[in-house]
Amino acid sequence: MSSIAAQPLSVAFLGLGVMGYPMAGHLARAGHRVTVYNRTPAKAAQWCAEYAGTAGPRQAATPREAAEAAAIVFCCVGNDDDLRSVVLGEQGAFAGMAPGAIFVDHTTASAEVARELNAAAQALGLQFIDAPVSGGQAGAQNGQLTVMCGGDAAAFAAVQPVAMAFARACTLLGDSGAGQLAKMVNQICLAGLIQGLSEAIAFGGKAGLDMEQVLEVIGKGAAQSWQMDSRGKTMIADQFDFGFAVDWMRKDLGLVLDEAKRNGARLPVTALVDQFYADVQQMGGNRWDTSSLIKRLK
Template identity: 70%
Template sequence: MAKVAFLGLGVMGYPMAGHLKAKGHDVTVYNRNPSKAQAWVAQHGGVSSPTPADAAKGQEIVFCCVGNDDDLRAVTTAENGAFSGMEKGAVFVDHTTASANVARELEAAAKAAGFGFIDAPVSGGQAGAENGVLTVMCGGEAGTYAKVEPVIASFARMCKLMGPAGSGQLTKMVNQICIAGTVQGLSEGIHFAKRSGLDVEAMLEVISKGAAGSWQMDNRGKTMNIGKFDYGFAVDWMRKDLGIVLDEARRNGAQLPVTALVDQFYAEVQKLGGQRWDTSSLIARLEE
């Protein structure tokens, strides 16, 4: 069992930290809003700390899951950030979906201070976090990764080292590219089926068993059909992620015409008031 800290107790971090405690790890938590940390301690045990630096002191592994690059810097290298409290030989594991550049920046800072860094964004959404079945894509050094993989297994069903620092974030970008195209295709398919007078549920049952089948179809097809979007991964978060993807594509020269188009479609969903709707709400703009 490891001594660990977890920074950021949002819809993902709260249950992830809970799985660490349930597996017997010694867990200290930090959250920007301390009442959330107090609620977590009341539910799971462990202790909370007032700053990331305090939370990181004496820990073998410090996990983090916050909002974006700026939030990540605020809890790592800013005043009272975790990096000022970490000990040599420890490892910082970042589960934030952020840029590859910030991953490389923080890995360099960690290495200079004598501890390790792994960028480890996740896929599986809130349900995956709550059920402990996330997919984790990692970037960093193999020896550092080996130290943390067994502990990450507390909340993951798949965890893999993809390459050097930033590779986890790049893999997560590919994940979001694929999701964006799949959800748009599924939205158009359901919309077409409705206009054609088909029984949509029967249609989904049939084609889900063939080459068109996908996780999105199995888990979101029926709810898209009835216009239910009040759960899952929010449109605002997806637009943040696609912004990171498109920024990286401008740097590396990748051509992403469908991803750029779907990003604009999500902007239309935001204008419909769907900022917090699930990403499957792409269909809503077709049915206006």
């Protein structure tokens, strides 16, 4: 958790999945009064029970109710449609937020929906920050996420010290949509990197090398990466029941490829690796970690 201090606020958190649950917990432990909403109410009740000793955890029946007293509404749900469902409409968060309140979306979604919701927020006198995260479940649990933001600079300045409860870095990268576009850059990098690491480990294994020893050696040179350090040994051991799921990666790469069609970027490797992940899904690996790309090569 960051040492940056934030004045305790009334905040809301919508979506208590593998990322949102610990992120909301860090906000509570930092002294904020957190109201939570989750589509499955039992999960929200569990969260409130776990954080009963903090400043005032509360469960809301709707996003609107959760947002009513919140200076900042944080959100982390599945996709564009999930996001619209908790933001818009009579029971959506925007309907409950007070003028000047800020909505911070940590969902990995499209830049298009970020711009759409930013425009809707502005029409209501609200602020919207798109703020997808990198660091996975472990980063959320450890309060070490990297947060990529797009939106108004003044709104970001109000959000940043609060978000540092669960982040190691929280950076404004441009106007509305810039956070989502930066997350797409992140996923493009990962796709090629994981495929390269998979091919390297498979090649070394076929060549009869002790791949744990090889990775230890080359991990001290130019080939070093977080993926190699954190997933190399588990890839060798055929262990994939953890981490960032293949289904989620395919959702993210779908966003990337859609955006590339709009902006004219050429992404031949990313498109190929997306199809490799489709192969892993066909193998039953929907919930395997993204490092399971190597399964295609063994």
